[in-house]
Amino acid sequence: MFQDEELIKRCLEGEQQAQRQLYDRYAAKLMPMAMRYARSQADAEDILQDAFIKIFRSLKSFRGESQFLTWMKRIVINTSINHNRKKLYQEPMLDIEKTPLHVEQELIISQFHFTELLAMIQKLPVGCRTVFNMFAIEGYSHKEIAEQLEISEGTSKSQYSRARALMKAMVIEAGEVVQSRMTI
Amino acid sequence: MGDFEKDLRDAFEGVEFTPSEQVWAGVEKGLRPGKKGIFFMWQTYGVAATLVLVLSLGYLFRDELFSGSSEGPATRELTQENQAKDAEQGSDKTQTAKVKENTDEPASDASANDNDVPVNDATPGIKDLQASTSQNAQANKSQASGEEDTDGANTLMADRNTNDVFNQESQSLINASVADEAMNQENEKLEGEGLLINTSFMGPLNLNELKESMAAITNRWNLKNLVEPMSMDTKEGDVPDITTDARRTSLNGAFGNGTFNPNGALGSTDLAASEALNLDDPNLVGSFAARSQDASQSDLGSISVGFGVGLPLGERWVLKTGLRYSQYRFMSTSNAYSLEDGQQLPIYTRVAFDNSDVRFVGEYELTNTLHSLSIPAQFGLKFVNLGRFGAWFNAGVAADYIVAHTVKGDLNFLETRKVDFSQSSFINRFNLNALTGLEFTYELNEKFALSGEVFFRQFIPLGSTESGNNPSPSVVGFGLGLNYYLKKRE
Numbered sequence: 001m002f003q004d005e006e007l008i009k010r011c012l013e014g015e016q017q018a019q020r021q022l023y024d025r026y027a028a029k030l031m032p033m034a035m036r037y038a039r040s041q042a043d044a045e046d047i048l049q050d051a052f053i054k055i056f057r058s059l060k061s062f063r064g065e066s067q068f069l070t071w072m073k074r075i076v077i078n079t080s081i082n083h084n085r086k087k088l089y090q091e092p093m094l095d096i097e098k099t100p101l102h103v104e105q106e107l108i109i110s111q112f113h114f115t116e117l118l119a120m121i122q123k124l125p126v127g128c129r130t131v132f133n134m135f136a137i138e139g140y141s142h143k144e145i146a147e148q149l150e151i152s153e154g155t156s157k158s159q160y161s162r163a164r165a166l167m168k169a170m171v172i173e174a175g176e177v178v179q180s181r182m183t184i
Numbered sequence: 185m186g187d188f189e190k191d192l193r194d195a196f197e198g199v200e201f202t203p204s205e206q207v208w209a210g211v212e213k214g215l216r217p218g219k220k221g222i223f224f225m226w227q228t229y230g231v232a233a234t235l236v237l238v239l240s241l242g243y244l245f246r247d248e249l250f251s252g253s254s255e256g257p258a259t260r261e262l263t264q265e266n267q268a269k270d271a272e273q274g275s276d277k278t279q280t281a282k283v284k285e286n287t288d289e290p291a292s293d294a295s296a297n298d299n300d301v302p303v304n305d306a307t308p309g310i311k312d313l314q315a316s317t318s319q320n321a322q323a324n325k326s327q328a329s330g331e332e333d334t335d336g337a338n339t340l341m342a343d344r345n346t347n348d349v350f351n352q353e354s355q356s357l358i359n360a361s362v363a364d365e366a367m368n369q370e371n372e373k374l375e376g377e378g379l380l381i382n383t384s385f386m387g388p389l390n391l392n393e394l395k396e397s398m399a400a401i402t403n404r405w406n407l408k409n410l411v412e413p414m415s416m417d418t419k420e421g422d423v424p425d426i427t428t429d430a431r432r433t434s435l436n437g438a439f440g441n442g443t444f445n446p447n448g449a450l451g452s453t454d455l456a457a458s459e460a461l462n463l464d465d466p467n468l469v470g471s472f473a474a475r476s477q478d479a480s481q482s483d484l485g486s487i488s489v490g491f492g493v494g495l496p497l498g499e500r501w502v503l504k505t506g507l508r509y510s511q512y513r514f515m516s517t518s519n520a521y522s523l524e525d526g527q528q529l530p531i532y533t534r535v536a537f538d539n540s541d542v543r544f545v546g547e548y549e550l551t552n553t554l555h556s557l558s559i560p561a562q563f564g565l566k567f568v569n570l571g572r573f574g575a576w577f578n579a580g581v582a583a584d585y586i587v588a589h590t591v592k593g594d595l596n597f598l599e600t601r602k603v604d605f606s607q608s609s610f611i612n613r614f615n616l617n618a619l620t621g622l623e624f625t626y627e628l629n630e631k632f633a634l635s636g637e638v639f640f641r642q643f644i645p646l647g648s649t650e651s652g653n654n655p656s657p658s659v660v661g662f663g664l665g666l667n668y669y670l671k672k673r674e
Contacts, residue, residue, distance in 0.1 A: 019215070023208055028200040035201065042544035046519070049207045053214040109191035114199045117192065136189040137196055168188065 004068045011059055019056060027052070029069065030076050032114065036133050037080035039122050051079040077138060081148060084126050108175060120170040128163035135160050209595050210548065233441070233662035237636045240573075240626050431496045432669045436506070440488040440639065442661015444512040446552075446610075484513035484551065486659050494564070494667070502564040504578070512554040512659065520544045521598055529601040530593030536607030549594040554611065558584040562619055572627040582617035584643070611657065616644040625667065637663040 002010070002021065010018035031048055038044035054075050062071055109117070121129060130149065134140040135156070140148075142156040149156070492506020520531045523541040531537050532550050562580030569575075589603035589610065605613040621639035628634060641659040 016212075019211075020208070023211060027207065028202045031201040031203045032196060032199045036196070040544070045203050045207045045210075048203055049210040049214070052207070052211045056211070056215055109188065109195055112195065114195050115201075117195055137193050139193075164188070 005064075008059055008062065008068070011056060022056075023052060026069065026072060030072060032118065033073060033076050034080060035118050036121050036137065037077070037084065037130060039126070039129075043083070047076065047080050047083050050083070051076045054079060073138075077134070081130065084130055109171065111175065112171070116174065120167060120174065123170065124163050124166055128159050128166065131156050131159040132163035132167065136164070206595060206597065209597060213548070213594055233636055233664055236664065237624060240624070240634070240636070431499070433496060434494040434502075434633075434667045434669045435491070436494060436504075436635070436665050436667045437491045438489070438635070438637075438663050438665030440486075440490075440510075440637075440661050440663035442486050442639070442659050443483050444486040444514055444657060444659050445483060446512075446514045446657045482515045484515055486510060486512045486661060488663075492560070497563075500566045502566070502576075504562045504564055504580075505560060508558050508560060508582070510554075510556045510558065510659075512556065512657070514552050516550050516552065518548060518550050518593070521593060521595075527599050528597055530591050530595075530598050532591045532601070532610075534608065534610040535589070535591065535601070535603045537601070551592045551594070552610075553588075553590045553592070555587040555589075556584055557587055558582040558617060560617070560619055564623065574625045574627075576623040576625065578619065578621045578623055578637070578639075580619050582619055582641075584615040584617045586611060586613050586615070611643070612645045614646045616646060618642045618644055621663075623663075631669055633667040633669070635663075635665040635667055637665070639663055 002018070007018050007022045007025075011022055027048065030051065031044065034047040034051065035041065035044040038047055051072075055072055058075070062068065121132065124132060131145055134145045134148070135142065142153045142160070145151075145156045146153040151159075488508050488510035490506055490508030492504055492508075495503045495505075497503050516532065518531050518533075520542050521528055522531055522537045522539065523529075523543065524538040528543075529537065530548075530550055531542070532552065560580060560582035562578050562582075564576045564578045566574050566576050586605070589605070589608065591601040591603060592598075593601075603610070619639065619641055621637045623635055623637040625633045625635045639659075639661055643656045643658065645656055
């Protein structure tokens with residue numbers, strides 16, 4: 001098994017077998033990330049495909065300053081944003097002053113399998129979903145999100161607030177279903 | 185950031201989800217895009233055909249139109265030599281100029297200046313046609329001079345052939361130049377002597393004089409064409425007939441290459457295909473429809489090969505018919521495929537597909553190929569003839585039958601879809617083609633001719649398609665062909 005550096009070198013030399021090996025090593029790790037930004041598995045595969053093409057084409061610009069996986073994750077995020085950009089324009093993100101949902105119940109995230117959480121995230125509107133992923137899971141600041149999505153910081157905050165409330169509501173609802181299943 | 189976010193992040197930490205094999209297929213395709221078929225590099229063929237056409241025209245114009253003015257090194261050398269000879273023959277020319285004084289053709293100023301003889305000014309009364317006695321006398325004298333000059337031209341050629349200055353390789357060129365030169369010299373002299381087709385001057389020439397004069401012309405013709413001296417009787421028919429090649433039955437084979445514009449086949453945007461998907465998720469259907477309709481139809485080109493016959497219809501008209509096979513290709517995109525009878529088939533919304541099991545994937549390219557057989561009936565009008573070169577205007581129709589329409593997806597696991605014409609909104613199976621074109625021919629010899637054509641074809645649908653469209657794509661392209669004449673020129 002080759003190390004990343006050796007695989008990258010061979011990929012840069014145009015070796016197809018090395019490209020396949022690199023893909024096999026990381027595709028499954030990056031797929032959940034693509035799925036969080038997409039609204040379906042097919043969309044996610046579309047994103048992942050485009051992301052890997054970009055990864056292979058820009059391998060020569062990888063200088064090893066960050067971890068290879070971190071570098072690839074950034075490409076997947078950017079590809080996801082671009083992929084959703086048309087939809088983002090179609091459903092422009094606006095400041096949401098009042099969040100109608102107030103959730104007081106205790107949330108137990110760990111009781112859910114990640115695919116269940118994925119399904120909840122995928123149900124979010126495209127703007128909320130993008131901001132939620134970037135802030136809550138990727139750890140971007142609202143300022144960085146605003147710059148990347150070309151929106152105001154306030155819009156990013158309000159979208160996140162809305163997304164968080166919707167997620168909590170879905171988690172609670174799903175949690176109740178889980179609870180009722182356990183008591184039967 | 186609260187516990188909610190931390191818990192979520194932990195929930196996704198280190199998780200893996202294996203994507204389907206189609207993702208790698210798409211990546212591989214994206215990294216190594218397929219090449220266009222070599223026969224569909226119509227731009228390349230177009231440039232090549234244009235080059236052939238331009239070179240042919242250049243050669244023809246040099247050969248047929250400007251042969252008198254083209255001056256190669258050998259010709260220049262001869263010109264210099266002749267100038268020297270002219271200087272030696274100054275007295276002869278002076279004599280010629282004197283003859284001109286007695287003709288009704290005014291000698292040119294240049295000619296007068298060359299010889300330092302003020303011809304026009306010194307002969308105010310020479311245009312009087314009634315001075316017939318004097319003219320006859322001069323005519324007799326001129327005729328004698330003409331004979332000498334013809335002999336002189338032959339002698340000149342003989343001299344050239346024995347001259348060591350020119351090597352064997354350039355001999356043919358020299359001969360041609362010598363012939364031209366001799367002809368020019370003789371021309372000048374004959375003009376000076378008033379013998380060149382000047383009927384007002386010829387007046388009472390007797391039969392012998394006329395024959396001698398014609399013999400001089402015949403000699404000039406022979407010299408120019410480097411042929412055996414011909415008899416007076418065979419002169420007719422040696423001058424190319426403008427229409428003779430249009431009167432010959434010919435067989436021809438041709439290859440064509442061009443663009444294929446499918447837009448006429450698309451008609452208005454219709455949602456029939458996407459609506460027919462009948463999926464639960466309207467967003468998916470919307471996405472699919474949007475992609476399919478937004479995708480631009482990019483032309484990959486067309487090729488055609490055929491053979492036919494040209495039947496003469498009079499002096500300048502020919503009826504051309506035969507059989508032609510054509511392939512038309514264009515590209516579009518899709519993001520879905522369908523499962524039909526265990527096969528994974530690409531979806532192109534203009535043609536029917538089974539919507540019971542549709543799968544969505546990343547965007548991929550579709551190559552549509554139409555295979556067609558057609559029988560053209562085309563009239564050709566020859567409107568230009570410059571020796572071996574001819575230009576034709578062609579127009580007519582063709583009965584066109586689309587043998588097959590295939591859709592090939594650019595993903596490895598997809599098979600090629602064969603289109604059911606009864607449910608296609610793209611194009612009819614039977615069409616008429618309106619044909620028009622400009623064709624240039626160049627005769628290589630008595631039997632063969634090369635041809636180059638710029639053509640335009642417009643599909644005219646016979647009836648409407650399943651969706652009610654009247655698709656009419658068009659083709660613009662170049663063609664190259666070879667003609668074989670069944671009969672020699674009559």
